Amino acid sequence: MRFVIVTGMSGAGKSTALKMLEDMGYFCVDNLPILLMTKFAEMLSSPDTKMKKTALGIDIRGGQDFSGLEESLRQIDSMGIKYEILFLDARDDVLVKRYKETRRQHPLSGSGRIDKGIAREREKIAFLKMKATYILDTSKMLTRELRLELEKIFVEGKDFKNLYITIMSFGFKYGVPQDADLVFDVRFLPNPYYIEELKDKTGNEPEVQDYVMENDKGRIFLMKLKDMMEFLIPNYILEGKNQLVVAIGCTGGKHRSVTLANALYHILEPEESYGIRIEHRDIEKDAIRKKK
Incomplete structure (x- = not known):
């Protein structure tokens, strides 16, 4: 029963x-x-x-x-x-x-x-x-x-942990997410916005991802972020934390932050000890402003 x-x-x-x-x-x-x-x-x-x-x-x-x-x-x-x-x-x-x-x-x-x-x-x-x-x-x-x-x-009877993680990209010019627990600034990475053929693309597209991650700074940052999350998550679970919002920001929330948020999501996704989702809060905002 x-x-x-x-x-x-x-x-x-x-x-x-x-x-x-x-x-x-x-x-x-x-x-x-x-x-x-x-x-x-x-x-x-x-x-x-x-x-x-x-x-x-x-x-x-x-x-x-x-x-x-x-x-x-x-x-x-x-x-x-x-x-x-x-x-x-x-x-x-x-x-x-x-x-x-x-x-x-x-x-x-x-x-x-x-x-x-x-x-x-x-x-x-x-x-x-x-x-x-x-x-x-x-x-x-x-x-x-x-x-x-x-x-x-x-139904599946899987061992459940109460932690649910949201990986969120955002643009600093639209404000830091109020519910963010951890905020990372990736504005130090090369900006695809200044490359004509990449300007209108987003971090969901391979060309932008390659540009952002082709330098040592991007790869080293991702590895250090991975190490930090792998240390923090089990400790948050032990503490009883049930919601964790990891916010990664660049200027407009369209290129660099989206690229790094996607990369972190794919690193953390295979784990079954927590739930995880990804959200790109500001990815379309530049396009909407241009239309106006």
Whole structure:
């Protein structure tokens, strides 16, 4: 029997995750009253149950009082019933944006500001995050990326680490990414912008990549960056960090930073101890500005 409690911040994707788990063969129950949770777990532990894979969604909708949830989990623990907690999280600014886009009110904000409701919710469910088996930060995740992560954990049974890495290229003239954990400046490398035949190309194209990496400075920098990441990642995993944004910047975010971000992504991609994605934040901005 596999019993998964799906919880986390409102707006972080709990309902989407439950639908995905249902597609994966899980019997899903959403927003069960906390008072019934212990009885539900008892029923699942019965040898006669036909529900071998179950996911239970729990959140603060409907005015649920989370003060009783800790006691319910303690009772389930004392009965020897095994469960896993999947905690879905996202940055505050992302949650605010999602609520504004859907024109919904946060369950704890009432008629007040959304960010105040988010802060109250974080405080109420902090103990759940501490107890979580898996933490997924959906701030930058596409729907298909979330599905892939859930499949790894709940279908393929792969050993899951809570760290999700975003390798991001950007242009300094458009500002340093606010959510960056590590920022690397590659403006010291030769700039393809001043080569006529490369000016309108990007770091996704072989000609630009060859130009940027044909000198010792580019190759040495990449190797040193590789060594640093291979040292940092296992330590971040041990620390319990669940989101790492590595930002690599050049002037416009189109040539050098894209080349190095791609190269680092391909070096780190084969590992299975973390999730990884790549984002080229500013790669099209020069072209858009020219059109204007």
